[in-house]
Amino acid sequence: MKRRTFLKGTVASGMLSVAASAGLLTPRRVLAAWPETAFTAKSIDDALDTLLGDTTLATSGDIKIKAPEIAENGAVVPITISTGMAAESISVLIAKNPSPLACSFALGGSTLGFVSTRVKMGETSDLIAVVKSGGKLYSAKKTVKVTIGGCGG
Amino acid sequence: MNISRREFLQMLAVASATGISLPGQAVAKKQAAEKKLYDLPAFGNVSLLHFTDCHAQLMPIWFREPDINIGIAGMKGKAPHLVGKHFLARYGINPNTPQAHAFTYLNFVEAAKQYGKVGGFAHLATLIKHIRSQRPESLLLDGGDTWQGSATSLWTNGQDMVDATKLLGVDAMTGHWEFTYGADRVKEIIEKDLNGHMDFLAQNIIDNQWEEDVFKSYVIKEINGVPTAIIGQAFPYTPIANPRYMIPDWNFGIRDDKMQKTVDAARTDGAQVVVLLSHNGMDVDLKMASRVRGIDAIMGGHTHDAVPEPVEVKNVGGITLVINSGSNGKFLSVLDFDVRKGKVQGYRYSLLPIFSNLLEPDATMAAHITNVRKPFKAKLEEKLGVADELLYRRGNFNGSFDQLILDALIDAQDADIAFSPGFRWGVSVLPGEPITFEHVMTQTAITYPTVTLNQITGENIKLILEDVADNLFNTDPYYQQGGDMVRVGGLKFSIDPTKTIGHRITDMEVNDKPLKASKKYRVAGWASVEPNREGRPAWDVVADYIRKQDTVKVNKLNIPNIKGIKNNPGLD
Numbered sequence: 001m002k003r004r005t006f007l008k009g010t011v012a013s014g015m016l017s018v019a020a021s022a023g024l025l026t027p028r029r030v031l032a033a034w035p036e037t038a039f040t041a042k043s044i045d046d047a048l049d050t051l052l053g054d055t056t057l058a059t060s061g062d063i064k065i066k067a068p069e070i071a072e073n074g075a076v077v078p079i080t081i082s083t084g085m086a087a088e089s090i091s092v093l094i095a096k097n098p099s100p101l102a103c104s105f106a107l108g109g110s111t112l113g114f115v116s117t118r119v120k121m122g123e124t125s126d127l128i129a130v131v132k133s134g135g136k137l138y139s140a141k142k143t144v145k146v147t148i149g150g151c152g153g
Numbered sequence: 154m155n156i157s158r159r160e161f162l163q164m165l166a167v168a169s170a171t172g173i174s175l176p177g178q179a180v181a182k183k184q185a186a187e188k189k190l191y192d193l194p195a196f197g198n199v200s201l202l203h204f205t206d207c208h209a210q211l212m213p214i215w216f217r218e219p220d221i222n223i224g225i226a227g228m229k230g231k232a233p234h235l236v237g238k239h240f241l242a243r244y245g246i247n248p249n250t251p252q253a254h255a256f257t258y259l260n261f262v263e264a265a266k267q268y269g270k271v272g273g274f275a276h277l278a279t280l281i282k283h284i285r286s287q288r289p290e291s292l293l294l295d296g297g298d299t300w301q302g303s304a305t306s307l308w309t310n311g312q313d314m315v316d317a318t319k320l321l322g323v324d325a326m327t328g329h330w331e332f333t334y335g336a337d338r339v340k341e342i343i344e345k346d347l348n349g350h351m352d353f354l355a356q357n358i359i360d361n362q363w364e365e366d367v368f369k370s371y372v373i374k375e376i377n378g379v380p381t382a383i384i385g386q387a388f389p390y391t392p393i394a395n396p397r398y399m400i401p402d403w404n405f406g407i408r409d410d411k412m413q414k415t416v417d418a419a420r421t422d423g424a425q426v427v428v429l430l431s432h433n434g435m436d437v438d439l440k441m442a443s444r445v446r447g448i449d450a451i452m453g454g455h456t457h458d459a460v461p462e463p464v465e466v467k468n469v470g471g472i473t474l475v476i477n478s479g480s481n482g483k484f485l486s487v488l489d490f491d492v493r494k495g496k497v498q499g500y501r502y503s504l505l506p507i508f509s510n511l512l513e514p515d516a517t518m519a520a521h522i523t524n525v526r527k528p529f530k531a532k533l534e535e536k537l538g539v540a541d542e543l544l545y546r547r548g549n550f551n552g553s554f555d556q557l558i559l560d561a562l563i564d565a566q567d568a569d570i571a572f573s574p575g576f577r578w579g580v581s582v583l584p585g586e587p588i589t590f591e592h593v594m595t596q597t598a599i600t601y602p603t604v605t606l607n608q609i610t611g612e613n614i615k616l617i618l619e620d621v622a623d624n625l626f627n628t629d630p631y632y633q634q635g636g637d638m639v640r641v642g643g644l645k646f647s648i649d650p651t652k653t654i655g656h657r658i659t660d661m662e663v664n665d666k667p668l669k670a671s672k673k674y675r676v677a678g679w680a681s682v683e684p685n686r687e688g689r690p691a692w693d694v695v696a697d698y699i700r701k702q703d704t705v706k707v708n709k710l711n712i713p714n715i716k717g718i719k720n721n722p723g724l725d
Binding site for chain 2: 070073147
């Protein structure tokens, strides 16, 4: 799957991400509008403001990030974000990437809050998941380490 | 004094026949007490035997435990981060006893001469038969790092160890260094050799395309009518610590969530006892035990910690015992559960040191070992030189055998600096003993042994040291990789383990001059995880270096200046 994926739809997002990775959908075809400025923004706040119109994040215990503690390959880090909230969108930001916004899924608020994808990470960084629910932004984060490796056990 | 079992029995016979008090009698009595070490009456109804990280040491060996094993943050002063006298005090072990020798580095050379070598598969086999004779339905678990670590294991692609563990009667295993023979070889062994004999278990390895299990996650065996689940957990960071190209299609990782699902599935399948056979490393085991419910015991390895008592970890499901069983064939864990009314009611545990002199070698295993060594005998036994001091590896920073390797790398590559990985395996050599080619292989026998020379800037040298230090001293065990600090030659530095990444390494000097960030240095190394490196294998470079000298002089141990650590029981 492409690093920056912006998919809009009401289909279960897990399905969508499989469809996209199989090349059945190209992002441009499913896009209502490609928010290029959000994906090229150099800061988290700029990206969030452009994409979601808000930068205030409330920490939530109801967002679960499944990601490796140490990435096996920074170029393809498999992640899964899930939430029990009625999610209008789920976005993922990598704090230390040159352009932090990695992907955003518009879910329409009536689908299962579950997305799974792969992101690229240049260096050890916090991975921030942002869920938009009821017009507000909620977030959780997890550190994913990108290491040179080679000296274990 | 070094008394073999036979000599000891002869002495007893002579002493009792003559009624004369022999000068050696005190020692003989002491050794009789030592033999009681192995009198372990059966308890309960579900017994599990466990050894781990033997690193293919078929023969009895010397192995010095660490004198530096620093625990920081929540790990400070807790098992396994205890060394020397702190270790003895914590576990109530008297100094100058066989146990003190087995579990600590104290007085190592003298004690080694007194108590003799440790481990050896023929001796381990005898002990296992003895313990199992009282526990006929017990299971024998192998925690992995079994197929790698010796010359014969490397030269037979792990076959000598596969055959040895089958003879030993291993019921289930998991892995780490096993994977460095490559995915195809691992699969081949499982299909051709292990099939029908033992299960290779790893719940945390999935293929990276479909995210399906590559190996069986768990197996349920009935022990005296009690369904007992064994779950496998391979070393989570194999593709990072070792070459990823050898297992390109597999993802590893810790996978707590999947572990919980696996435990739940095993319970649903009727398991009344759930045991995790883990290669996490002990700090990771302890954290996992606090987060996953429903595991009765974690029998772990990887970090080579020999811990005499289980750590009882509380979690929402109750208590999980965390056990780690040492390394290099030195120890056998025996865990007895009393299971009634569908659950564990009590337990007994012993970590038995294997003193080779106290155990008659098992004839079948001894024959296998002789057979394995026969074609390689001359090469294995080649005397390269004599050690003028104790050679050992284990510890957070350079051991003397590492120093010797670093000296050899700098000499051979005309380098400013040398790096050698912080492996925790590798046997010890006593002062005055010949260093054989086999000894060198116990330090270097890997499938990616190439010696390299790179031009690296001072800035990147610091980055490398910081990166490895964070793998060792991160305050969260899930971000640790379980090796020791990279061994460094030619470069002096200070380290503060309590700081964060980027801030631990300071005062770097090469040839008494500060390391310059922009300057490129000649850095020798080996065991690169990148594919297709060209050059000589490390064992040849090290062997040549030793051959050049009659008595091997090792340069002063390049231990960094350790800052920020006070009153830490991981440092004597």
